[in-house]
Amino acid sequence: MHTVLLGPPGAGKGTQAERLKVRLGLVHIAMGNLLREVVKKKTSLGEKARAFMEEGKLVPDSVILELLKNEIEFEKKGFILDGFPRNLSQARKLDELLDKEAEKLDLVINLEVKEAVLIERLKGRLICSECGRVYHKSNIDGPSKTCKDCGAPLLQRNDDNSDIIKKRIEVYLEHTHPLIDYYRKKGILRNVQGEGTSEEVFQRIMEKAVSYKL
Ligand code: ADP
Numbered sequence: 001m002h003t004v005l006l007g008p009p010g011a012g013k014g015t016q017a018e019r020l021k022v023r024l025g026l027v028h029i030a031m032g033n034l035l036r037e038v039v040k041k042k043t044s045l046g047e048k049a050r051a052f053m054e055e056g057k058l059v060p061d062s063v064i065l066e067l068l069k070n071e072i073e074f075e076k077k078g079f080i081l082d083g084f085p086r087n088l089s090q091a092r093k094l095d096e097l098l099d100k101e102a103e104k105l106d107l108v109i110n111l112e113v114k115e116a117v118l119i120e121r122l123k124g125r126l127i128c129s130e131c132g133r134v135y136h137k138s139n140i141d142g143p144s145k146t147c148k149d150c151g152a153p154l155l156q157r158n159d160d161n162s163d164i165i166k167k168r169i170e171v172y173l174e175h176t177h178p179l180i181d182y183y184r185k186k187g188i189l190r191n192v193q194g195e196g197t198s199e200e201v202f203q204r205i206m207e208k209a210v211s212y213k214l
């Protein structure tokens, strides 16, 4: 099963992909996480990506594809892609890669969330520096900004500030939103209302995934 999670920044792609991974036993490939890793390690790919990410722009396809190449595993049961593809040329490239392996994309889940909600989620988002668990400022009790799971400090992502959030949403609308039409025409798009609790959204996704045929 090869799945893509589509949606604007803050739609909950990463959170839902992790849940799907556990439920369906698939590999989760999160392009944003792969990028943040190489930026942290200061590899040559990381150095190429850093400035684009800081500005909320798309990282050039050449860098993205280089990272993806090492990750996509066709032998396993399948994958959930989150944060890839983000433009039409990446979507075509993915089709090409799958084609070569005589595989295809089975399902694209499009998470729909209003802009005001996205901004509110991203502005208040805190992430555990060790395990990556996501929190929101409004749900943290007391002043101790540490993770309930592992005790590590919670940090705000560099690009989760108002100006860059606005930029990321603009970039999404211009480059990524057209993919909705691309996948609708292929007949594999399923829209899912992405507001509400993480559990509610997960139930909606599972309904679509099951009715799709697993
Ligand atoms: P979000 O979906 O919240 O914006 P991500 O962690 O998926 O966050 O991505 C963070 C940043 O990484 C993006 O703003 C962009 O700069 C870069 N990025 C991630 N995926 C891609 C991609 N497929 N193509 C180009 N740039 C990407």
Ligand code: ZN
Pocket: 128, 129, 130, 131, 132, 133, 147, 148, 149, 150, 151, 152
């Ligand atoms: Zn943690």
